[in-house]
Amino acid sequence: MLEFSPDRLDAYLAISTVLFAAGVLAATTRRNAIGLLIGLELLLNAAALQFAAYGRFRASATDPQGQTAAVFVIVVAAAEAALALAMLFAVYKTTRDVDLEKTRELRS
Amino acid sequence: MSLAAATTDFSLLRPEAALAAGLCAILAADLLPGSRTRNITPWLGLLACALAFTFSLAAPTGNVGSMLAIDGLTNLARCLILACTAAVLLAGAGERRARTDQGAWSVSVLAIGLGALLTAAAANFVPLWLGLELIGLASYTLVAFRGGHRLAAEAGMKFVLFGGAASGLMLFGISHIFGITGHLDFVGIGAAVATGMPVPVVVALAFASIGIAYKLTLVPFHFYSPDVYQGAPALSVAVVSTVPKIAAVAALVRGLQLAVPTSFVATSAVATALATASAISVLTAAFLAVAQRDAKRILAFSGIGHGAIVLLAIACLPGDDATAAAGYYLLTYAPANLGAWLCLSILERDHASCELTALAGAGSRRPVVTALLCVFLFSLAGVPPLAGFLGKWGVLQQAFAHGLAADGTTALVVAALITVLATAVAAWSYLLIVRAVLLADAPPTNGKPLLAVARPSVVVLAVCTAAVLWLGLWLAGLPAIARAL
Numbered sequence: 001m002l003e004f005s006p007d008r009l010d011a012y013l014a015i016s017t018v019l020f021a022a023g024v025l026a027a028t029t030r031r032n033a034i035g036l037l038i039g040l041e042l043l044l045n046a047a048a049l050q051f052a053a054y055g056r057f058r059a060s061a062t063d064p065q066g067q068t069a070a071v072f073v074i075v076v077a078a079a080e081a082a083l084a085l086a087m088l089f090a091v092y093k094t095t096r097d098v099d100l101e102k103t104r105e106l107r108s
Numbered sequence: 109m110s111l112a113a114a115t116t117d118f119s120l121l122r123p124e125a126a127l128a129a130g131l132c133a134i135l136a137a138d139l140l141p142g143s144r145t146r147n148i149t150p151w152l153g154l155l156a157c158a159l160a161f162t163f164s165l166a167a168p169t170g171n172v173g174s175m176l177a178i179d180g181l182t183n184l185a186r187c188l189i190l191a192c193t194a195a196v197l198l199a200g201a202g203e204r205r206a207r208t209d210q211g212a213w214s215v216s217v218l219a220i221g222l223g224a225l226l227t228a229a230a231a232n233f234v235p236l237w238l239g240l241e242l243i244g245l246a247s248y249t250l251v252a253f254r255g256g257h258r259l260a261a262e263a264g265m266k267f268v269l270f271g272g273a274a275s276g277l278m279l280f281g282i283s284h285i286f287g288i289t290g291h292l293d294f295v296g297i298g299a300a301v302a303t304g305m306p307v308p309v310v311v312a313l314a315f316a317s318i319g320i321a322y323k324l325t326l327v328p329f330h331f332y333s334p335d336v337y338q339g340a341p342a343l344s345v346a347v348v349s350t351v352p353k354i355a356a357v358a359a360l361v362r363g364l365q366l367a368v369p370t371s372f373v374a375t376s377a378v379a380t381a382l383a384t385a386s387a388i389s390v391l392t393a394a395f396l397a398v399a400q401r402d403a404k405r406i407l408a409f410s411g412i413g414h415g416a417i418v419l420l421a422i423a424c425l426p427g428d429d430a431t432a433a434a435g436y437y438l439l440t441y442a443p444a445n446l447g448a449w450l451c452l453s454i455l456e457r458d459h460a461s462c463e464l465t466a467l468a469g470a471g472s473r474r475p476v477v478t479a480l481l482c483v484f485l486f487s488l489a490g491v492p493p494l495a496g497f498l499g500k501w502g503v504l505q506q507a508f509a510h511g512l513a514a515d516g517t518t519a520l521v522v523a524a525l526i527t528v529l530a531t532a533v534a535a536w537s538y539l540l541i542v543r544a545v546l547l548a549d550a551p552p553t554n555g556k557p558l559l560a561v562a563r564p565s566v567v568v569l570a571v572c573t574a575a576v577l578w579l580g581l582w583l584a585g586l587p588a589i590a591r592a593l
Binding site: 048050053058068079 | 234237238241244245249252256257259261262265268269272275276277279280282283284287290292334335336338
């Protein structure tokens with residue numbers, strides 16, 4: 001039986017697995033580009049949480065590799081979200097919609 | 109390794125520093141008023157590339173902490189990446205002259221180059237991921253670089269969403285590798301799994317390689333590329349389809365050399381997995397390419413196929429011969445691919461589209477550009493005596509040698525045979541473009557005089573043609589690269 005407390009790695013891993021699953025679900029089933037973008041952010045946050053958790057529980061305390069990686073992830077995720085929103089805005093300006101099915105013109 | 113204890117020789121990073129300085133200079137120059145400074149920005153980028161290229165020639169080797177490894181492979185990849193980046197910047201200086209967004213365009217191209225340098229040198233998952241992200245963010249921008257154009261905007265949106273998903277999956281895999289082994293650097297991971305590869309590590313490594321597979325456009329992470337390339341400006345695709353592939357191959361080779369123990373690489377499991385992935389990709393690409401009706405989509409599938417053939421060379425690891433075959437293949441692929449996309453960019457401007465029906469009459473209107481396009485396409489198809497033939501020959505020779513050896517892997521031989529078959533099918537798809545530009549009846553011209561091809565583009569086309577012809581006759585190329593590694 002799993003016992004969840006802030007002092008156990010399992011708790012963090014469980015949360016990040018749920019985040020990851022939610023992210024994959026959103027990224028694969030959402031037809032709205034904003035929904036897909038939210039799914040992506042969940043994926044990245046799941047990884048960042050996992051880096052920080054593993055960093056605290058597995059690696060030695062003097063070596064903050066995991067925590068450093070988590071900070072990098074947060075920064076890059078912000079840049080990516082900004083760029084993705086700019087792209088969605090560009091699409092919205094030309095088609096007045098961000099539904100991936102309705103805006104689709106590129107096909108063979 | 110403790111971050112504080114890592115002694116760092118930053119002089120190893122002179123090429124990267126030169127490129128970063130060039131980026132800052134362009135950003136600053138772009139803020140100055142007047143169109144003259146805007147037109148200067150590609151030349152500033154070119155200067156940075158030239159400087160970085162000079163630094164990369166016979167650069168010293170060593171490690172930068174546990175983060176980056178500067179060795180023969182890095183320097184080889186650096187030279188190729190910088191040459192391709194410089195070629196596209198030069199072409200852009202002519203093709204995009206006097207555009208108001210010239211500065212932003214130059215920054216994006218140079219950022220792809222910088223990200224590729226970082227990726228090619230990465231000996232740790234964090235710089236590897238950062239490099240791939242830098243390439244990604246810059247290429248998303250480049251793909252959408254046709255202001256107000258509906259298809260370009262859609263291409264950019266698809267690219268950023270799928271790229272973000274690939275990056276997220278890769279990161280999730282990396283975080284698990286870190287959790288299981290306690291290391292992020294390739295050497296540490298290799299040491300931690302030296303006695304055996306537990307299944308969770310194999311799964312995590314597979315997740316972590318998704319980012320690389322995305323940049324190499326391997327099946328099933330290829331599906332974005334035809335749509336994205338079709339919507340994007342052809343000149344942007346020239347850099348997006350070439351430079352990231354070089355970086356991804358260098359990173360994959362280094363990852364397999366350092367993070368996966370030799371005992372495990374040498375077993376047929378890794379070779380079989382990579383050869384199978386390569387065979388599936390090359391077959392899918394060849395058969396789908398024949399069904400396309402747009403020159404840009406055909407070249408997109410060609411890129412998928414070429415990425416798969418490089419992967420076949422990597423499946424022959426360990427050994428410098430396999431790395432040299434992959435490097436030589438990229439060396440022959442880069443000028444042909446760059447040249448073909450530059451020709452398409454010129455034709456796209458005339459015909460407003462790259463659909464095969466729209467390209468009719470290109471041969472009579474622009475005979476030289478069309479002839480060069482055909483040369484590049486034949487090289488991509490692997491017709492001797494052009495460069496592409498020797499590249500393919502090198503990879504296939506490696507695959508057969510490793511597959512038919514006493515302890516060889518049968519999958520390599522099968523994949524090599526499939527590659528030969530797929531190459532024949534893919535050649536047909538290139539002929540579709542050749543037929544469209546040369547043989548179709550020309551529609552009546554609308555009377556508008558053709559714009560002359562800009563002088564910098566002429567230089568780039570000449571260099572690419574010379575490279576394709578000369579590399580095709582440079583029989584000592586493969587051993588020369590093996591010596592440089």
